[in-house]
Amino acid sequence: MGVTLKDVAERAGVSRSAVSRTFTDGASVSAKTRSKVEKAASELGYAPNALASSLTTGRTKMIGLIANNFHNPLILEVFDLFTRGLQDRGLRPLLVNLSDATDPADSVRMLRQYSVDGVIVASSTLPSSFALAFKAAGLPVVHAFGRYATAPDVHVVGIDNVACGRMAAEALVQRGYGRVAFLGGPRSATSTQDRVAGFLGALAGCPEVHVSASYASAYTFDAGRTEMQQLLQDTPAEAYFCGDDLLAVGALSAIHEAGLSVPGDIGLIGLNDMEMARWQMIGLTTIRQPVAQIIDAAIALVVSTIEDPGRPPETRLFPCRVVERQTLRALP
Amino acid sequence: MGVTLKDVAERAGVSRSAVSRTFTDGASVSAKTRSKVEKAASELGYAPNALASSLTTGRTKMIGLIANNFHNPLILEVFDLFTRGLQDRGLRPLLVNLSDATDPADSVRMLRQYSVDGVIVASSTLPSSFALAFKAAGLPVVHAFGRYATAPDVHVVGIDNVACGRMAAEALVQRGYGRVAFLGGPRSATSTQDRVAGFLGALAGCPEVHVSASYASAYTFDAGRTEMQQLLQDTPAEAYFCGDDLLAVGALSAIHEAGLSVPGDIGLIGLNDMEMARWQMIGLTTIRQPVAQIIDAAIALVVSTIEDPGRPPETRLFPCRVVERQTLRALP
DNA sequence: GGCCGGCTTGAAACCGCTTGCAATGACGGG
DNA sequence: CCCGTCATTGCAAGCGGTTTCAAGCCGGCC
Structure with missing residues (x-):
């Protein structure tokens, strides 16, 4: 055989x-x-036999694809685009699931054992130290959905989370909300930190707007719902910027369950524009990440770094935009 | 390096x-x-170097994981469980996306070039000829979510779709619905064929129940919505068994948009129990597939077939159950 | 007709690792 | 004290390819 x-x-x-x-x-x-x-x-x-030839050529045409939250629907888009994008270039994705906090060193070792040509880390919650570990192991690596840095240590492709926070703040202010809040994911995630910073920063110039912030324990529906239930115990804000669509949907659910309406009683804006956001019973107003562009750039970057390992680390950010649906009141 | x-x-x-x-x-x-x-x-x-050793041992410890619909949320669960299950056994998943109808022969060749030890096809819409092609190439293969066969050509792990159709029919009859219908996915999918067969079969014995069937163009939200919009033009049934949760949610949306209520005006039961089904604003009554068991069995089966290539093809089916939420009226 | 240069070709070494085989050495029993 | 046994070790031959190198071949030119 x-x-x-x-x-x-x-x-x-x-x-x-x-x-x-x-x-x-x-x-x-x-x-x-x-x-x-x-x-x-x-x-x-x-x-x-591709593997045998890799022995002499030093190229396996396999790319490690690392993800850590397999429960956010956005990852569906990510996987689809990644696998297709890689296949189009004759590359194959070797998938690594970091869900259960395995030792980063293990995955580095594993990917080296399989001599992948490069690695793409697709996560907005992993610290950059993680991507760095791959780089230290001599592997070309791109951190997709990672944190912006002026002098990056590794390639980063994604969005400007600070700008997204600002964008959300503006959207709320423009609609005349006077008491707004940030409902974020885990504080440890750089994406959370940046989004809240942008949000608060933009509102620092609006003394008439009252602003607060709280954090759900994870980027999940349940966490968002629980957190909103808490908030509803007290005097909730008029509108929330949720750090992720899943959180927003959880919050939406809690609000409905409490007998309140959206956007009548409370406004909600999410982030990501996951597929379900446009389902009519959800109709979430949100900020769209250009996932396809991000992934395309990530692949392009890892490929060119494989060809030229000396290529200095680079950051590529893509603009986001507000997708207007039905969870914020209309612009005046 | x-x-x-x-x-x-x-x-x-x-x-x-x-x-x-x-x-x-x-x-x-x-x-x-x-x-x-x-x-x-x-x-x-x-x-x-795992690849170099594979040259002599003939084992790469890589398993090809083949999927073709990256837009059904169920696949998230599938990927999560698969990657974890494989990792636990020291195996790595090489992911193949069949979304764009690539030639099956291509993927067979590709997986042989990479000498994967085995292949798992995770799809309820691919014909069995597909899994057979891998077998013909001498690769151990398991078709997860495939069609039941008394004398299978390849290992099949999944559910009894005919029984699911029956189960849905019973659920509707028990709740006293008199005019029911099947709203399926593409006719070409074996899962659709089997579900409708079970559904109609069970109702053949109930002459008092009026039954019909129609088919959406794909297992997607939009297709389900469009199909339901069509159905609403005419006299819709009292309750629908949707061949997939995504279709059910699309239908739900169309019904709401038409100003009707669920389950007041129309009842809905789905299939899969995808993560979003339990979101309160959806609250879909559905039939749950035991995904974790299926995947576990699929991995176990492919592993033992790698160890004993002579192992005769086997079918393992797992029982489903109705998950009661709010899209069907209550039992009398 | 002879010579030069370029395109093809095969032999052989090597990529990183496994494994059959034979040699070595330690150890216990007679 | 000698010998058989057995665990350990190194040698060398692969595994399925790629690639360097030198040799072979061809046509074209003078």
């Missing part, structure tokens, strides 16, 4: 080198040998 | 074989050499 180079060579009556050459482009083979080899190969159903 | 067996051997002052043996368990090495080798290895930061 394994037809090899040698088999093809024998059947075609040529040397193994000849066969190898007809399958590596840019190598010098005469049309005649090539056709002999191709005939033999197709008769035998030969396909070169 | 690649420390090899040889480097470790030299530093430890032993032969390459000795080093190799200390890293393969079950090999005979004295405690003394072992410790020398381990010391040298850790000093050098050595990790054996």
